[in-house]
Amino acid sequence: MEGLPMWFLAVVIIMLIIYLVYALINPEKF
Numbered sequence: 001m002e003g004l005p006m007w008f009l010a011v012v013i014i015m016l017i018i019y020l021v022y023a024l025i026n027p028e029k030f
Contacts (some may be wrong), residue, residue, distance in 0.1 A: 024028075
């Protein structure tokens with residue numbers, strides 16, 4: 001993880017959280 005900007009890491013984490021929440025709301029699509 002060397003050399004990655006902090007905003008890039010934050011965007012990846014936020015996208016992952018949104019994906020997990022979406023999977024919990026719509027489990028039939030997964």
